[in-house]
Amino acid sequence: MGRVHFIGGEKGGVGKSLTARVLAQYFIDNATPFMGFDADESHGTFSRFYKDFSAPLRVDDYDSLDNIVTLAETHPDHDLIIDLAAQTASRLGQWLKESDVFGIFTAMGHQVFLWHVMDDGADAMSLLDKTLESYPQQAIQFIVVQNMGRGENFDIFEKSPIFQKAQQRNAYCMTLGKLHPKLVQKVDFNDLSFWAAANNRDLMNTPERQRLRVWLDNTYAQLDHFLKHDSPQDE
Structure with missing residues (x-):
């Protein structure tokens, strides 16, 4: 059964592309076939690293959006990662509704994950509330990502x-744990995948490489918790 991952959050700068990148690296390291889509025309962060x-x-072109379904049909054993740009939910939602995309994926046997990446601000919470109200279908699995790199206190x-x-x-x-800012800069400015950064002895010293490996291991443990099961409800 294939899986489709829409990685959003609507708000800019909360770490959507970072989440897409770590999910891509997780699939690579677990030998899971996948393909990705990058909807951020201004930055193209996901496509720059992978x-x-x-x-x-x-997202404003139905022919382009339809390619998501086409790839799911032609590569049913692949996971699909859709890295969404900020403020695209309305246009995406229109396509999803008019084309009954969730119904198509259900008929194909694909599981749909809606990822909401957030900081600790009130607007990220209200956007999550809006997303939950917009997609009431029970076939959809929601993933809420609390990004510690963009917020320190999620108690509220x-x-x-x-x-x-x-x-x-x-x-x-x-x-999603916080990486040391200097380490993030090294990875980003050198256009490195997380694997490349964790194994690059020329750019990264031993503690930096180890910090990155620890961060990946901690993130992977959480991804294992639901991606190696059909869904969290099955536990």
Whole structure:
């Protein structure tokens, strides 16, 4: 059964592309076949780091969006990663609704994951609430990513009615740990995949490489928790 991962959050700068990149590296390291789409026309961050696995996506073009379904049909054993740009939910939602895309994926036997990447701000919470209201289908699996690189305290969120609503929808909540800023800069400015950075002895010293490996291991452990099961509800 194939899986389709829409990685969004609507708000800019919360770490959507970072999440897409670490998910791509997870699939590579686990020998899981996948393909990606990069909807960020201004930055193209995902395609810059994983260009061999990525194609551009125009959210304002139905022909471009239809390629997601076409690839799912022609490569049913592949996971698909769709790295969404900020403020694209309305256009994407229109395509999903008009084309009954979730119905298509259900008929194909594909599982759909909607990832909401967030910082610890109030606007990220309200955007999650809007997303939960927009997609009531039970066939969709929500993943809420609390990015510690963009927020240090998610206590208010975890005590909020919005968090309870996400739990009622059986959302899986994971934490994306914070990488040391200097290490992030080295990875980004040198256009390195996470694997390349973790194994580059010329650019990274031993503690830096180890910090990156620890970060990946901690993230992978959380991804294992739901991606190596059919869904969190099955546990």
